[in-house]
Amino acid sequence: MTISLYISTLEADSGKALLALGIIEQALLKTTKVGFFRPLIRGTSTGKKDKEIELIITQFNLPQNYEDSYGLLESEVLQLINQHKHEQVLEKIITKYKSLEANCDFILCECSDYLGQSLALEFDINREIVQNLGCPIILLTNGYQKSIEEITSTIQIALDAYQEKNCQIMGIVVNKVVSQQINELNQVLASEYDQFNYLLSVIPYTSKLENPRVGEVAAQLQASLIDGKKKLDNLVSDYLVTAMQVSNALNWLEEGQLIITPGDRGDLILAMLQAEHSVNYPSLAGILLSGGISPAPSILKLIDGLAHPLPILSVETDTYTTAALAKEVKGSIIAGDIEKIRLSLELFAKYVDGTKLEKRLREIKSHGITPKMFIYNLHQQAKSLRKHIVLPEGGEPRILQAVSFLLSQGMVDLTLLGSRKDIESSIRKHGINLDVNTLNIITPKQHPKFSEYVETFYELRKHKGMTLDAAKDYMIDVSYFGTMMVECGDADGMVSGAVHTTQHTIRPALQIIKTKPGFSLVSSVFFMCLESHILVYGDCAVNPHPNPEELAEIALASAETASIFGIEPKVAMLSYSSGSSGKGEEVEKVRQATAIAQQRQPELQLEGPMQYDAAVDAAVAAQKMPGSKVAGQATVFVFPDLNTGNNTYKAVQRETGAIAIGPILQGLKKPVNDLSRGCKVEDIINTVAITAIQAQNI
Template sequence: MAKNLYIIATEARSGKSAICLGVMQLLLKDFQRVAFFRPIISGSAQGKKDHDINLILSQFYLNMRYEETYAYTLDQARDMINQGKHTVLLENIVAKFKELEARFDFVLCEGTDFLGSDSAFEYDINAEIAANLGIPVILVANGHDKPVDTLVPSTQIAIDTFAEKGLDIFATIVNRVDPGIEQKVVEGITCKYIGGQDCLTYAIPEDATLGKPTVGDVAKWLNAQVLYGDNQLDTPIDDYIVAAMQVGNFLDYVKKGALVITPGDRADVVLGCYASRLSTSYPDVAGIVLTGGLDPHLNIKKLIDGWTGVPLPVLMAEGHTYKVARILMDLYGRIESDDQKKIATALGTFEAHVKSDDFRARLEAKRSSKMTPKMFEYSLIDKAKSDKQRIVLPEGTSARILRAADILLRRGVADLTILGKPAEVEPLISQLGLDLSGAQLIDPAKSEFYEDYWTSYYEMRKSKGVTEEMARDQMLSPTYFGTMMVQKGQAHGMVSGSITTTQETIRPALQIIKTKPGMSIVSSVFLMCLSDRVLVFGDCAVNPTPNAQQLAEIAIQSAHTALAFGVEPRIAMLSYSTGASGSGAEVDKVREAVKIAKELAPEFKLEGPLQYDAAIDPEVAALKMPGSEVAGKASVFIFPDLNTGNNTYKAVQRAAQAVAIGPVLQGLNKPVNDLSRGCTVEDIVNTVAITAIQAQH
């Protein structure tokens, strides 16, 4: 069983950083403390941070300082060997690795990038370091543009060479393979691991979007100024066009995804590019690079400034047009730490082609029983993917919703339906450079379901004074239409609220989906991810002053939510006194709620009234309520009112640096969840995953 791994590529541009992302995420599902270590990096020790280290530290929030993550630069290592300090080099690398091994549950190492002038030196030093560290190797071969009869023998030679050097090959991943030949590649490779068992072998097909540079990459590569479209820098680039002709001739060469390179004083080309993005007759270019350090004329800038939602990014670079174009010819796409679209693509591709169960079975058997925030977030994605549900997103004109939808589709988290008018949604998708071809786009007014939906709503609500005309109008509202989709089974859940109010999300759900049998209210919980466990806090978002009956229902709803997300419910009904020590109307309300909850759901461990310290701290619990099954080890905390709950969850979030996921609505017959209008794209991704898991249950 392995508790350390060393990822080594056989050549440059093998997509090794994508493999590091996938393996690290896989490890963090089981191990609480994982370190990342590169014995030798390509860059400067004092200058710019190493790309892969920065990517991993930023994405996974590892508890490490940058200085701990590497030992030497490639130039330093070569100099030490030339000076006869080969042994010292290896000893220092091993010493730094051992320091990490003593502090962490698992250490993932990564080899060099093969971007130097001496690939043979890097090949040998990687093998030697891995042998001296005594850890198994994941070999990453580059399958880009190679036929099977070339790729298989070259990969086999690499495997045999590393085996002859005394390395244990844990897995071989042939990356960037031409689609359609994956199975032939896997079947053609022979590799043995410890004990004679076959090493794991995978082939991952090429995803062109990972190798394509983005407009943001170009901005960094040229050190260019972003004039417009700083929220569209993740747009991928398929090709480059140098625009030297007049605009009428230039437009004949426009291609989808092309980056246009032109002098900054060519106003006709700039306006032509903008016009092409707004015209359905021409493909969408990715952006513009203005050369010569020339700012557009003031009138041109004024014209662009007045364009609502500037439709494409514009950069300004120093240097003449030929120089800029020549520099860009050497640019290749990398996965940057701030490019969540590429990260999602890399993780989704890895998950789709690497059998995680086989992989994890060969790792160290003793896994952490504790749950970190990242471990919990990954478990959400895994649970949602295990039984994909269809989630409807009624806010099709929200850029954050569309960005989240792109990530969700790339990760394979859920099937998605997006509501909105195609004439409004499709240009926004194009402007943002997203791929939502896997989502269903529905305009409620033109849907085949519209008549059935409004007539059903009319029958539900006519006793409340709703007329046929009102029902028709109401069902044109995306939130009402989306809610009816869930009720009718055409979607399994709905997520809304990024640009609409909580009432606009919850009211249709109460009218159409209604509460579960035996429940009179809808409530909410936050999933509070602390450093070593997940707690459930309710109700912190919906009910201001619940009575005893409602408090009991909130407790039961919260317990079922906890179970759905893998948290064993031990319910603490909170108050300002513990046990029989206090009196007053609020304490009596909690005592009554405890009595009702135990009668309604005797299967749950439930205690109250409890003070927060007695509920969470074993030492306090031993003094105030000895022998309790809940006190000191509660996992579900039920607050007596919204004022207490909302302030407490925010206090814990800030003071304990906890990740608060939610609010998660509960008590409805089918899942609907409300977003904060200040939510991030990551919040939306998590909420859709949560909604999908609720739908599974």
């Protein structure tokens, strides 16, 4: 399983590169399969690459392409949002992340840069991304020129916002803190957050990391270079604006200054060049000429003859504007900047507890999976081993729209039942992107195996009074024909119900496929896709009044279904009473069912009877069922009867906006699944994927 981590900030210039460098270096001590991913990057009209992606890939020689290292450009995100295609933002980012993750043991994600106009929107997007990727978070904030109260307030706002979305916080790092505040801030953070076992780090402000190179000043001011190309990597520690006499200007020189002066001050230019070569004056970073004035030809000739001249830049703006713009230039850590990279790694090693970071990463457990990631995983799992699914309702437009998507994604192989003429007519009428000549279409009565299926069905049901003529009539029915395809191995699973009733879909399966060994009944579950996690509800569609043995079987089947789809089963046997307090026929039924299920699978985390609030709320669980391994963290909910289950799933669906995928049938030897007659195209797609995955696990 890939371990992931997400660096999240609330503002620009927090120092993400320092933290990313340190974390990646530490990860590479444990595995070579390390990846770096930025869900959103700014991008430029000139096509320049993201500096931090280039830095990390180059510094550590990571085996990933630049294009694989980010999700979307911020401009693409805004375009999709303006087109009301918000869902596509997450889908595209998840797809690219999962593609990179497939080759990694550890993947570090880094949030966007917060350089746009709508910081609140950018934060909300980042929060939604980290929620769906399921990464634990290191919260990074900028402490420069802030009071301790301002720093802690910012941290708490971010913590509250992320915890509102059930995101996991792994650590808090405050960067760029002035030395006078470090000890006090460490104490404040420890008193507030040690109880949560967070990784806590305070990194001091280090001017060398903040200072720009002369080349960065040139790039951001769009300056032209007169000379000194070899020294564009000089660090700029400060700026000196001067138009005074040379004798006075020399007294103001300090190490690493960029001298700003009008371009026609040849005397100052020559003086600064001479000072650079004098042992009596500090080394300068360069000279920035303002006003768009080029030095006199004689000055240029002199400069051209120097062996190692200072970098000399020229801009069109006046001196005052030039100085103001220069002071806004932010230094960055870029690929190949050995000095800043080395300093960053030294600061990380000194101020971030690497041992605790590694320990916390090992301790991180998944808090569930978001609907987007669950559905993505469904589709990928279905693609991993393509199965053949038969769809009896071949002429239904929603089925055909789903077929178009499923085939375009290479998710499954499909057979449609029905008249080729009717299916072709439906495709044309509804403008569906399908070529009927590429579809596998079967009209039951005309199929070469029709008589064989009739004979097989007759043999299966003759003890119930079935005749050959009756068997033939049954086999003309698409639901019976599709079910027989599955039974005879001519398809791996069947999905129906967009037009037919549940009974019409299930009855043939019960008569032909029957239950698998160890199961006496067919039951169902719904995957309830809540905002931040997935729950499994059973049985909400098939069995009206299960007895204790049947209820135990539903619980075990539901736990197995949860496991197949990547959900750790923690099963709550629901009733109107928790633990041993309640009495009555219904609660006793649940108590007996719990005992039967525990006896059959003692290793399964399954408890009951339990009320719904105790099953989902840790605080209630601590009061009603202290010490329980299921209460407060249940993932599979087994309802005592169909009335309770069906109404509960519909209430949750309507009141919370949850997506309900199902019913998913369980207990059959081979998979057959039922659709709601009000299903949407995406419901059909997901149910086909689920059926394919069930077939993979037979």
